[in-house]
Amino acid sequence: MYHQVKAPKRLIEVALPLDAINKAAAREKSIRHGHPSTLHLWWARRPLAVARAVIFAQMVNDPSWKWELDHPGEIPPNNIKASWAASRSRLFAIIKDLVKWENTNNDAVLEKARAEIRKSWRETCELNKDHPRAAELFNPNKLPAFHDPFAGGGALPLEAQRLGLEAYASDLNPVAVLINKAMIEFPPKFAGRPPVNPESRSSHDSWSKQWSGAQGLAEDVRQYGQWMREEAQKRIGRLYPPVEITADMAEERPDLKPLVSQRLTVIAWIWARTVKSPNPAFRHVDVPLASTFVLSSKEGKQAYVEPIVDRDSYRFIVKIGKPPARAKEGTKLGRGSFQCVLSQAPISGDYIKIEAKAGRIGTRLMAVVAEGDRRRIYVPASQEQEAIATTAKPDWRPDLPFAHNSRHLTPWAYGLDNFGDLFTPRQLVALTTFSDLIAEVRKKISRDAVASNLDDNDVGLSAGGVGARAYSEAVAVYLAFALDKVADRGSTLGRWDPTPTQSGIINTFSRPALPMTWDFAESNPLGDASGNFLGGIDLVAKAMLVSKTDAAGLACQDDAARQTLGTDKIISTDPPYYDNVPYADLSDFFYVWLRKSMRSIEPELFATIAVPKGEELVADPLRHEGKIAAENFFLDGMTNAMHRLCEQAHPSSPVTIYYAFKQSETETTEGTSSTGWETFLGAVVRSGFALTGTWPMRTELGSRMRGQESNALASSIVLVCRPRPATAESISRREFLRELNQVLPEALDEMTRGSGDDRSPVAPVDLSQAMIGPGIAVFSKYAAVLEADGTPMSVQTALRLINRFLAEDDFDHDTQFCLHWFEQYGWKEGRFGEADTLARAKGTSVDGVKQAGVLFASGGIVRLFKWGEYSADWSPAEDERLPVWEALHQLIRIFRTDGESEAGKALAAVAAKVEPTRQLAYRLYTLCERAGWAEDARAYNEIITSWSAIESAAAAAPKAQQTDLFR
Structure with a gap:
């Protein structure tokens, strides 16, 4: 209907x-x-x-x-x-x-x-x-x-x-x-209520204070979180003693003399994992696997650990000053391999795995970081500090193996294949203590809630309750979230940040993966620095205040x-990203702790031992017997899900779907294509949707950890969809092209002019993606677009025809990308996210263009190479990916350095690309002239004005020598 x-x-x-x-x-x-x-x-x-x-x-x-x-x-x-x-x-x-x-x-x-x-x-x-x-x-x-x-x-x-x-x-x-319950369901349920804790109720201004929205709820989270912290200090404070600066320490470190006899709160304990030395002479010694000895790399505040060897033993000291080059690498030799500090014998990755699986991997304290007077104090490890840590005896630990996923979860390869293995005994004691306290504090909150006139009934949150029990359970959920923050910065996968930043400890999930770490920073949950419980409470309470309580949520x-x-x-929805993030595998890290404290509150939600994985729409080859089966599972499941949305959505409004796969490529009979974008778009169309818009959005932080390490996902495409009428007809390719030629000029004019008085046009790098919207709207509103032989046109073909409208039919996908990127940035740097969006629209990928040799892409930054940066030993015959863009700029390089004759030989070597190369030179000259880029315009003008002479030289070039020209 x-x-x-x-x-x-x-x-x-x-x-x-x-x-x-x-x-x-x-x-x-x-x-x-x-x-x-x-x-x-x-x-x-x-x-x-x-x-x-x-x-x-x-x-x-x-x-x-x-x-x-x-x-x-x-x-x-x-x-x-x-x-x-x-x-x-x-x-x-x-x-x-x-x-x-x-x-x-x-x-x-x-x-x-x-x-x-x-x-x-x-x-x-x-x-x-x-x-x-x-x-x-x-x-x-x-x-x-x-x-x-x-x-x-x-x-x-x-x-x-x-x-x-x-x-x-x-x-x-x-x-x-x-x-989601904590964000949209609980705040409206208890909106406008004053806090129930006695401290807030007895405050001198409580009678006049207006508690709007979730303010009262957040205040209770703060107050009961403080009570939990105080109780934890009584129970496990002995495990987190301050570090005392002794006279002996000051003898080796003059900078510590003013602090002698002071007891400083510990920020973090810096540990290294150990294995038995592979050298038979030192087989009885556990040697450190440290990826770095640097504690602080900040200029003027540099500090590092140095191992001091004494025959068949060693100890660590802390030195102040610029670290030697070797300290930056610790005992690491290369990827997964290390060096014995006693004998310098190499320790291979395979040896470490064997030792780890045999249970012979251990830990050794390298240093302690303490809080000084507005600065960090780096103290050498002591036997006392190490001994205290080893006295911790947890009475519970998570017992859940995690997937042997070599891409996202790697500790299993080193014997750590259970979530309980990711924590030291002291970390386990702290987390279980706080978890037990959540159950205790619920009773206290419930009593206080009854005293503040909430209904004294036994109806919990999961049953829709709004009385004292339900309120105590809601507060407990937020307290459990604060505990999860402690876990995130309180596992053996957390690393010390030597820069130093405000946080100090790089959290477990600095990126969506659980990678193996060799040296790690153990936080102090009872302290005031990174990873402490009250810090987590503060973050949670502040975040609660952003919730809006004017409408109900479920x-x-x-x-x-x-x-x-x-x-x-x-x-409006944001589906999973194909195979980019294994949400279920990763979230088990938190699930094991939440289940311990939340199962009595949300029994159905936490009924299973682990997060459900079988039906999760992620293309995981481990779950589905290989890559092809995983891809089919994902596409079939996503098509079904999209079909359901198509049938269910309110008929008055379009559905919006966020697409954010990392770009990939595959070779087809029609050339290189971007499989993720085209396949997902095809699935949406097959589900019964017609697209009425595609909008590129910058939705990822370019400076995040993964973005710094690689050109990872950095943008989303918002697909705007409506159900396609059941009466939709099929049309021919010719009719499709005719309609495109009617629709796209007006859309292009609208997008390049902008709308309204502000004249805010779509940026050039976004234009191609935005233009797909009106183009694919024409394609998807029909039951099918039929080719001359009667077969349905593919999405890939439709996208190519839409791009043809932008006068790029003679250019390959890589050149189309370069052309539009150059129009926006010239030779300047741009963000990877914008390049990723443009590459998708052009049927290529940033990595692919980089492989062509025309682009720098690293650390989230992208820029085109200038002609002078191209390789002088270029060989067209051996260039497996040769876009027109590369051919033109190699031609400019050769022409400017070696003249018309050598440029002619180069042109002869790329004979099949001569005409599009000339057209590109014209187009770039015009673009540079309009933009006022005189120097760049001159390079293209010289090629254009010399084209006849270069072609003559090409005609005279001995064909037999063409493959040898650029070796």
Whole structure:
């Protein structure tokens, strides 16, 4: 019945202020305190700015909607189009205010956006007042609810709630479900309530203070968290003693003399794993596997560990000053191999694995980092400090093996194949103590809640309770989140940061993986520095205040391919990223601790021993008997899930889907293609959706750990989709091309001119991706586009035809990428995320263009090589990936260094690319001239003016020598 609905075109199907949204998203990623992402770690969250803008534009009618409904297929006059542009400019202004971080809970800004949503909703209801299901679907006094079936970290449901919609979130992963409950379900349930703890209730200003939103709930989290910290200090404080600066220490370290007899709070204990020396003479000695001895690399505050060898033993001392070169590598020789500190014998990775699996891997304390007077004090390890750590005897430990995933989880290869193995005994004692205290504090909270007049009933959170028991359970959830923060910085996979930063300890999940570490930093959960419990409480409490409690929320566990929760709801979702992040495998790290304290609160959610994995939509070869089977599982499952969304979504609004796969390539009969983008797009089209827009968003932090190490995922494409009518017809390739030629010129004009008075055009690097929207909208609205032989046209072919409109038909995919990148940046550096977005649109990848030898891409930075940087020993005959861009710039290099004759030989060697090379030179000359890049324009002009002479030289070049020209 969806085809009977009169659905106004929404703003997101026509135009967006992309630049403003992307800038706000980039800024937001650097905000750590008070951001919902600090409530609990989750991987690949969407920035709130992007989620808010997308949902708003998904709900608001485009100014063109009424005219287009009344004049289907007609071209609007210019005065009408000008009126639309002015109206869009007003909506853009709302979005630009809406996405600013400081306006996250600005009621005036939010109310302006909500009013616009309500206005559009009333227009939609009026339009459909005679619909058979109008009473169900089009109540002008009640906005439709929102649903995200892949809720993950909860950014989308939270922002829907902030915009005034009831928010529903579902996910297969119980950790994600609990995060969503804490973000959208609990705060509205207890909104506006004062805290129940006696300290706050007895405060002198409690009678006059107004507790709005989740403020009272957050205050209780702080107060009861403080009680837990004090209780933990009584029970396990002996395991975390201060370090005393002795006179003996000061003799070796004059900088410690002013601190003699002082007892300093420990920030971290720095440990190295050990194995038995492979040298038979020292087989009885455990030698350290340290990847670095550097404690501080900051200029003027440098410090490092030095091992002192005494026959068949060694000890560590701490030195102040610039570390020697070797200290930076510790005992490491190479990837996974080390050197014995006693004999210098190499310790191979295979030897370490054998020792580890035999249970002969141990630990040795190298140094202690303590808190001085506004500085860090680096103290040598002592037998006393090491002995105290070894006295810890945990009475419980997680017992859950993790997947032997060599890409994301590597400790298993070294004998650490159980989550309980990732913690020292002292860390286990601390985590179990705090976990037990959560159960104890719940009873205390419940008693205090009854004393503050909450209903004294026995109805828990999972049963929908709102009384004393339910309230105590809600506070306990947030306390458990703080404990998970301690675990994240309190495992043996956490590393010491020598830079030094504010945090000091690099957390376990600095990237979405559990990699093996050799030296690690043990945090002090009872201290004041990184990894302490009260610090986690503070982050959680601040994050709670960002929740918006004006609308109800509900989160539950459900499979996206089978759920029914999305029926007749507005849908925006961020599905899993193919094989980029194994969410279930990673989240078991937190699940084992949450289950210990939360099972009595959410018994169904934590009923299983581990996070469910069999139905998780991730292409994991380990679970599905190989790469091909894993890919088929993912694509079939995702198609089913998309089909379900297509059937369920509220008929008045498009569905928005975030696509954020890391780009990959494959060779096909039609050349190199970007498999992830094209395959996912094909799955969406096959599911019954027609696409009405594609918008590139900068959704990842370029400076994050993984982005610094590699060119990882850094952007998303938002797909705007509507169900394709069951009556959709098939058309021929010729008819498809004719319609493209009608639609794309106007779309290109709109995108390059910008909308409204601000004239904010789509940036050149985003233009190709944005242009796919109106192009693929034509393709996907039909049941099929038929080739001359009657076979359906592929998505890959449709994308190539859309790109042809941008006058790039004679250029290969790599050259198309380079051309548009150059138009935006010239030879300057740009962010990997933007390059990744552009490469997808052009059917290539950043890594592929890099392999062609025309691009620098490292550390999240991308730039094109200038002609002078190209290799002088280039051989066209041996160049397996030779884009036109490379041919032209090699030609310029040779022409400028060796003249027309050698340039002619080069041109002869690339005879098949002569005409597109000449066309590219013309195009680049024109581009540089318009941009005022005189020097660059001169290089292209010289080639163009000398082209005839170069061609003559090419004709005269001996063909037999062509393969030897550039060796």
